[in-house]
Amino acid sequence: xxxxxxxxxxxxxxxxxxxxxxxxxxxxxxxxxxxxxxxxxxxxxxxxxxxxxxxxxxxxxxxxxxxxxxxxxxxxxxxxxxxxxxxxxxxxxxxxxxxxxxxxxxxxxxxxxx
Amino acid sequence: xxxxxxxxxxxxxxxxxxxxxxxxxxxxxxxxxxxxxxxxxxxxxxxxxxxxxxxxxxxxxxxxxxxxxxxxxxxxxxxxxxxxxxxxxxxxxxxxxxxxxxxxxxxxxx
Numbered sequence: 548x549x550x551x552x553x554x555x556x557x558x559x560x561x562x563x564x565x566x567x568x569x570x571x572x573x574x575x576x577x578x579x580x581x582x583x584x585x586x587x588x589x590x591x592x593x594x595x596x597x598x599x600x601x602x603x604x605x606x607x608x609x610x611x612x613x614x615x616x617x618x619x620x621x622x623x624x625x626x627x628x629x630x631x632x633x634x635x636x637x638x639x640x641x642x643x644x645x646x647x648x649x650x651x652x653x654x655x656x657x658x659x660x661x
Numbered sequence: 662x663x664x665x666x667x668x669x670x671x672x673x674x675x676x677x678x679x680x681x682x683x684x685x686x687x688x689x690x691x692x693x694x695x696x697x698x699x700x701x702x703x704x705x706x707x708x709x710x711x712x713x714x715x716x717x718x719x720x721x722x723x724x725x726x727x728x729x730x731x732x733x734x735x736x737x738x739x740x741x742x743x744x745x746x747x748x749x750x751x752x753x754x755x756x757x758x759x760x761x762x763x764x765x766x767x768x769x770x771x
Contacts (some may be wrong), residue, residue, distance in 0.1 A: 582761075587763055589750055589760070589763040590705070590752075590761040592758055594759065597757065604752070605758055608756070608764070615673050639704075646693030646713075646754050647710070649695070649707045649710070650695070650702030650759065652705050653699075653704055654703060655702075655703075655704055
């Protein structure tokens, strides 16, 4: 089944404790992206990747890191999480970054930083 | 960067009636406008999209219109059904980035 998977689905952590949220897709997509969803703000793009070893900042990249060493994986790293990073996170992928390519979203990761 | 505004934030309609959601965007370079539906506990799912060289697109009960001059686009759902209840997001793509509106919670009353 074609899908985007994220792990973990739920995570409660404390301020300053490094964490990684994994994202994997099995559709051989070139483009991958991370979003955070907050009430009243919709989804905001954190980082995106056009292909392996090619990443760029979205609208809200502060406090996050990403890497794209393999085509299928795009982990999101929070080196020193803070309470304002408490949010619902979505990973997405599409065939390419060009207009008209549908983005497929993962099921989401709900992160709470205490 | 791109700024997408979406209205209304909540919409309650009687089953069988139509629902309309409107969005405006700021970046004239945006060339792709998808609409997503998000059900509770799930990720957004594409329901319809439109490119900047097209003014209108229809898929069964769902239609999207785009006015490039005014920089606004709208989602129309006709003959609404209970399963249409969800959160709907509009989005605009510019420079490989996708910017979303804040979302509209649609409730279809039986």
